Amino acid sequence: MADTNAKLTVNSEEYELPIIKGTLGRPVIDIAALQDSGFWSYDPGFKVTAPVESKITYIDGGKGELLHRGYPIDQLANNAEYLEVAYALIHGDLPNAEQKADFFEKIRKHTGVHDQLRKFFEGFRRDAHPMAIMVGVVGALSAFYHDNLDVSNEAHREITAIRLIAKMPTLAAMSYKYSQGEPFMYPRNDFSYAENFLYMMFATPADVDYEPNDVVTRAMDKIFTLHADHEQNASTSTVRLAGSTGANPYACIAAGIAALWGPSHGGANEAVLEMLDEIGTVENVPAFMEKVKSREVKLMGFGHRVYKNFDPRAQVMKETCDEVLGALGINDPKLELAMALEKIALEDPFFVERNLYPNVDFYSGIILKAIGIPTSMFTVIFSLARTSGWISHWLEMHSAPFKIGRPRQLYTGETHRDFVKVEDRK
Template identity: 60%
Template sequence: MGEHAAELPLLSGTLGPDVVDIRKLTTELGVFTYDPSYGETASCRSAITFIDGDKGILLHRGYPIEQLASKASFVETAYLLLYGELPTEQKYQEFRWDLKEHALLHEQIRNFFNGFRRDAHPMAILCGTVAALSAFYHDGVDISNAASRDLSARRLIAKVPTIAAWAYKYTQGEPFVYPDDELSFPENFLSMLFARPSARYQVNPILARALDRIFILHADHEQNASTSTVRLVGSTGSNPFACIAAGIAALWGPAHGGANEAVLNMLTQIGTRENIPGFIEKVKSRESGVRLMGFGHRVYKSFDPRAKILQQTYHEVVAELGLSHDPMFDLATELERIASHDEYFVQRRLYPNVDFYSGLILRALGIPTSMFTVLFAVARTVGWVSQWREMIEEPGQRIGRPRQLYVGAQQRDFVPFADRK
């Protein structure tokens, strides 16, 4: 670039490719970069999650997701994401009981639900109620205080499941079920969803473990749209409850959190095994509006490592509940087999992803599709608060302010009505 050249340093992380530091690009050259959707831009430094999409690697604080999903609980994984290390037995028990203490909601929050229509989407209820938590927990909104930040993080991890379960109960016209200290995190959530005052919910341990794995596998996924939203809102100094509500709003988009619901809609559209070959041909010919949902991933160019874990879990749940002859699950199994061996999809690395299996598992658990993204939010709250805390504590952290490539009119003078054509 001759006289317009600038020296841009390379930054190296502990894993992954080097990153070009362009912070002085504008001051030295008078230009800046154009990167729609930020697909080639590192927006922050983070020590929480690492993804290698080409190799199908997902690490949380350095630990492979396969090890966490098989050996850890969701609460243990939450502690790891939040504090950077696996907890000792004592720390784990303290954290677990602290979450149980914070799972209760201020009793006046019950009144919020009556302001929603009975047919309101549970995500609308969740988003609005989480934002309103800042009106009740004033001691957690001082983001300049480390203890206050930690208190808010724990409160959100504990209270979002209660709000989520109550949102479901409200839309069903059923009485709310309060948290039960005797139950584990996934058992308690299932109880709040399905128990009634007249009958205690008997938790199936295999189903509870399946839900726990879904929570672990959705806990964090690097700088996705909702996490980036939480960080951007948090950079303004907004309170943590508003930041997480913003993340929930971003997650609500069908391109982000609604993919597992789209899988079930696709299976319903296909209908029967006999219709699969015709559907596959429509996908190959790129017929308008026909897409193979639940296959492929923007980040993972090989098999989604989370999907491998849920694939096994899915078949465990189907066997436990005797659903192998259920038309929906029979259809999903056949579609999985055909697409996984069809050269068209294999060449394009369109393997089943986490959404393909999570939607089927949630359906098997008796959870309606309107609640799928809500459960995603319950799990991802852990990642959001971990990323929010990291962002707040980053030295030199500034308010987020992307640039733009302006393509509008050049400067011009105002024209009175009489002279306008």
């Protein structure tokens, strides 16, 4: 509800714009009345524009705070399983014991994919990027769940959410196996969500007794939780925009995956490892950081557009990183290089004053590399985890009346001009 009004004067005409307050965060000025003023607002990158109302996730970048349905992210990551967090994102509260058992069982029942979907993989080159495969095969799910899907039906929407969350680890692992030329491994219902993913990634038919490491399993589950949702980011906004047309939800999630693929979004942890390759050795770190200071090169995995303080997910990820590296006893020069970067960034006044702390992408990349997951799979894992957030926003949008997304623009092209025949053109 609007508490007070802001007043805007445009060409001597005064407009009253309602000021709306949420439960947390900045008040929002409703500028809908501007449509009668002859003006539109201009906000590149949507930096100060709130196109939706949501109850799912709250971020306070200044405080370094991230809440899912009111629960702090560190409490969720350290105490809840990813599927419990997914349930909370969808339903609004963490599940009780009965709800948890029921939700987990529903997920287990839907982890398999239609056998015909195997043929979709064969259409890709073996060296195709796994994200290219994921965009295709997740979009292809709409071919299997379309004719009998009514997005206005709440039960249909709920089973769609279950199917997507359940099948994403299977499809992600299949995209990896295909790129490696290895046979697909089918999901096992006796494994947890994270265990199942690791099993489908690393087991082979000759090693059916594969048991995921407990420390690695916990780390993987935390990685899923820490990437589950992040408010109205580029990919979530893409899912909502596609969903506003009434499009098939599987196609909407595929659109989200496409948006996530960009190096400025989900591809950031992949870019971290590429940066470490460019640096080469620990001896080169000081010189590289000096180049960062002079803006000759970009420091990947540090700082965040939203957080002006420490990324709250990064602290949990750092603790997990230390645990994984210690448990696996890995001595990797690239990981040593990453720790040297971290040390300078946390101690050098240049980086501290600018709040260029390591973010979640920096640590997640190190953990995934230590586990044995190739860089090309990093963003795939991000998309797997973020599916619970994407589908929660899609569900929220469809649970109330909504309008099709239609942003405006500031046109700076040619004005009216007459057509000229080709022989008369200069």
